[in-house]
Each structure stands twice: as structure tokens, then as C-alpha cells.
Amino acid sequence: MAATRVLVVDDDLNIQRVLVFALKQEGYEVLVASNGAAGVQMAAEARPDLILMDVAMPRLDGYLATQQIRAAEKGRRVPIIMLSAEASVEQRVKGLRAGADDDIVKPFNPLELMARIKALLARSGAALAKPGADATTLGRLCLFYPAKGGVGNTTIAINAAIALTTLLKRRTALIDANLQFGDMRVFLDLGLDTASIVQAITEPDLDMDLLRKLLVRHHSGIDLLLAPPTPAAADIVVEKQRQTPATMSDMLGLFRRLFDYTLVDMSKTIDDFNLQLFDEADIIFVVMTADLSCLKNVRLVLETMDSLGYEKAKVQLVLNRSTAYTGINVANAESALGRKVDYQVINEYRGAISALNSGEPFMFSRPDAPLSKSVTEFARILDRQTVEAVQLARA
Ligand SMILES: Nc1ncnc2c1ncn2[C@@H]1O[C@H](COP(=O)(O)OP(=O)(O)OP(=O)(O)O)[C@@H](O)[C@H]1O
Numbered sequence: 001m002a003a004t005r006v007l008v009v010d011d012d013l014n015i016q017r018v019l020v021f022a023l024k025q026e027g028y029e030v031l032v033a034s035n036g037a038a039g040v041q042m043a044a045e046a047r048p049d050l051i052l053m054d055v056a057m058p059r060l061d062g063y064l065a066t067q068q069i070r071a072a073e074k075g076r077r078v079p080i081i082m083l084s085a086e087a088s089v090e091q092r093v094k095g096l097r098a099g100a101d102d103d104i105v106k107p108f109n110p111l112e113l114m115a116r117i118k119a120l121l122a123r124s125g126a127a128l129a130k131p132g133a134d135a136t137t138l139g140r141l142c143l144f145y146p147a148k149g150g151v152g153n154t155t156i157a158i159n160a161a162i163a164l165t166t167l168l169k170r171r172t173a174l175i176d177a178n179l180q181f182g183d184m185r186v187f188l189d190l191g192l193d194t195a196s197i198v199q200a201i202t203e204p205d206l207d208m209d210l211l212r213k214l215l216v217r218h219h220s221g222i223d224l225l226l227a228p229p230t231p232a233a234a235d236i237v238v239e240k241q242r243q244t245p246a247t248m249s250d251m252l253g254l255f256r257r258l259f260d261y262t263l264v265d266m267s268k269t270i271d272d273f274n275l276q277l278f279d280e281a282d283i284i285f286v287v288m289t290a291d292l293s294c295l296k297n298v299r300l301v302l303e304t305m306d307s308l309g310y311e312k313a314k315v316q317l318v319l320n321r322s323t324a325y326t327g328i329n330v331a332n333a334e335s336a337l338g339r340k341v342d343y344q345v346i347n348e349y350r351g352a353i354s355a356l357n358s359g360e361p362f363m364f365s366r367p368d369a370p371l372s373k374s375v376t377e378f379a380r381i382l383d384r385q386t387v388e389a390v391q392l393a394r395a
Pocket residue numbers: 146148149150151152153154155156178183320321345346347348349350352353354356371
């Protein structure tokens with residue numbers, strides 16, 4: 001079970017040691033930053049559940065660091081406790097103005113600090129939305145549906161999954177539901193001798209333990225349910241779904257219980273199998289590029305989704321290779337579709353293809369490359385919106 005994560009931002013080594021020890025004893029996962037600037041960066045990247053922030057620090061003091069953390073937040077608000085050096089009212093007010101939720105004066109009694117941390121966490125509800133806390137996960141099922149072949153559906157699904165796992169620390173699974181021509185083994189340099197969705201869907205007593213055994217762990221930390229090893233084996237899955245659709249619901253239910261995010265790479269056919277996936281999903285990302293035949297397909301897909309009665313927010317458009325010159329810019333595409341593009345991923349052919357051919361996703365090998373950052377941005381917004389939606393649903 002993943003623990004609640006506390007970020008300590010303090011330049012004083014002794015205080016760091018005391019806090020790390022006390023927090024770990026209470027079962028928290030602890031991260032440490034030794035100055036304000038590092039604290040701001042860690043707050044964005046590691047998404048702690050709570051921050052303990054010293055006031056006087058080199059490279060950005062605690063007030064400015066808190067302000068910057070608040071300014072970067074859109075949805076979820078991380079609780080911040082200021083560790084101030086003196087008990088002046090002015091200082092306290094300054095801390096609260098900067099965006100802190102509580103403060104405690106040094107030297108403090110660790111017991112009091114722990115009590116405040118617990119109270120603040122309970123108030124913020126962070127424990128609720130956190131992976132593993134109280135055996136809950138975010139449990140989101142997100143589909144990646146290509147409007148056309150070759151738009152980059154698999155590329156975005158894999159790299160978004162890696163961003164969610166490595167940067168946002170979410171438990172993430174990836175299902176290759178491109179039953180006949182799944183590419184994940186190639187993208188991730190895996191052999192054909194692994195278990196696949198065929199075993200998962202035909203297992204009569206599938207439970208969490210069995211499912212875990214059928215998943216393949218990639219070294220980036222994502223868990224994969226691979227596509228059938230041959231197009232012929234794909235028929236077994238399609239047939240099983242047709243006979244007993246509940247089997248697939250049950251399997252997806254297990255994924256929701258095990259993972260914060262289950263991302264599904266789909267094929268572009270609209271058949272019974274994919275229609276069931278559409279129904280089960282929380283979000284359908286329609287991946288597209290800015291060319292005429294793709295736009296035509298997106299229109300058809302949107303009409304289909306409309307006729308299926310899905311609410312607008314369930315279907316989101318991801319424009320891949322958004323910076324490629326096609327003669328159709330984002331505004332043109334949006335006016336042709338009569339709606340906004342929700343996400344854009346930049347064009348970087350070399351980065352994408354060399355990652356593909358080396359079997360090492362760019363998000364893992366080059367997380368700071370522009371293409372990786374573009375996918376990271378997508379993952380961050382997805383995560384922010386998900387946490388908001390889950391908190392709302394559980395409130
Ligand atoms: N953002 C990008 N910029 C440049 N090239 C990209 C980008 N995303 C994907 N590509 C390239 O586009 C090609 C197709 O990508 P990918 O296999 O992910 O697409 P797909 O939609 O899953 O295709 P398929 O229909 O074969 O399943 C690959 O060569 C990939 O490297």
C-alpha cells in the first residue's frame with residue numbers, strides 16, 4: 001500500500017533529520033528539499049500529500065516558495081505547514097497570506113506537529129484520493145482511440161503511462177487492446193512468450209492475484225496486459241467478449257481496484273469489443289492529427305459518441321504532432337470540428353521513431369526532451385482533473 005507522502009523543505013540538516021525520523025516512524029513516505037527552489041520543483045514533480053515548509057532558506061524563502069507552489073496549482077491544493085522561527089503574529093499572517101494552511105513555531109514538539117499533520121490531511125481529504133490509502137485507488141479507465149491508423153495512438157498511450165508512473169507516482173497499467181496487431185511488445189522490447197489478454201479473458205476464476213500474475217512489469221514501473229501473440233489468438237478474445245460481456249467488465253473492475261490509471265491502446269474499428277470498452281471507460285481520448293481524412297473520421301467518431309449518449313466531457317480530443325506543418329492549423333481543425341481540441345502533443349519525428357526502434361520509450365530515456373515534456377503536460381492535466389473528479393465523487 002503506498003504511503004502518504006510528506007515533503008520537507010528545510011535547509012537545516014538537523015531539522016531535516018528530526019523530521020525525517022519522526023515522519024517515517026509514523027509511516028509516512030518522506031521527501032526532502034534543502035532550499036525553496038528545490039521545494040517548488042519537488043512539489044510539482046512528486047505531488048506530495050503535504051508540505052512542511054521552513055521560512056528562512058537560501059534560494060527562495062518559505063513565503064515565496066509557498067506562493068510559487070500555489071500559483072502553479074490548478075485543481076488539487078496541497079496542504080502546507082510553515083515551520084516558522086518565531087511566534088510573531090506578523091510572521092504567521094505573512095505565511096497564511098502566502099498560501100500556508102497552518103504553522104508551527106520552532107523548536108516544536110514532534111507530537112504536536114504529527115497531530116497537526118493528521119488534522120490537516122483529514123481536512124484536505126488528500127488521503128482519500130491517494131493511491132493505496134485505505135485500499136483505494138483512483139481507479140480510472142482511460143481509452144486511447146485512434147481516429148486513423150498511424151496517428152501516434154500507441155506512442156501517446158505508452159508515454160503517458162510512463163509519465164503517470166514515474167513522474168506522478170501513480171500506479172498505472174496499460175492494456176494493449178489492439179487485438180490483432182498490438183505493438184506494445186515492439187515498443188517496449190518484450191518477447192512473444194509472455195502472458196496476454198487471452199489468458200486474462202478466458203480464466204474462469206480471475207481475481208486480483210491471478211491478474212497480477214498475467215501482467216508484465218516494464219522496467220519503467222508500468223504493468224502491461226499484452227495483446228494476443230498472433231492475430232488468430234485475437235479471435236478467442238473477441239469470441240469470449242461476445243458470449244459473455246460480463247467477463248470483460250469483471251476484468252476491468254479488477255484493474256480499477258489495482259491501479260490509479262488503466263490506459264487502453266485500442267484499434268480503430270468500431271465493433272462490439274470496442275463498443276463495450278467505450279461504455280466502460282471514464283474518458284475516451286480520441287487521438288488525431290491535423291489532416292483532412294483524420295478530421296473527417298473524428299467528426300464521424302464524435303457523432304457516434306453522441307448517439308451513444310455519452311456526455312461531452314467523456315470524449316476528449318488529443319491532437320498529435322500539433323506543430324507539424326499540414327496546412328491545417330489548430331484553429332482550422334477546431335472550426336472544422338465545431339469544438340475545441342483538448343490536448344496537443346508536439347511533432348518530433350526523430351525522437352518518436354528512434355525511441356520506437358530502440359525499444360525504449362522517450363518518456364523513460366529522455367524525460368526532459370520537448371516531446372516528453374509535451375506528453376508530461378498531458379499526463380499532469382489528466383491527473384489533476386482525475387483527482388478533482390474522484391474527490392467530488394467521494395465527497
Ligand atoms: N508526436 C509525434 N511526433 C512525431 N512522430 C510521432 C509522434 N507520435 C508518433 N509518431 C510516429 O508516428 C508513427 C506512428 O506511431 P504509433 O505507432 O504510435 O501510431 P498508432 O496510431 O498507434 O499506429 P497504428 O495504427 O499502427 O497502431 C511512429 O513512427 C511514431 O514514431
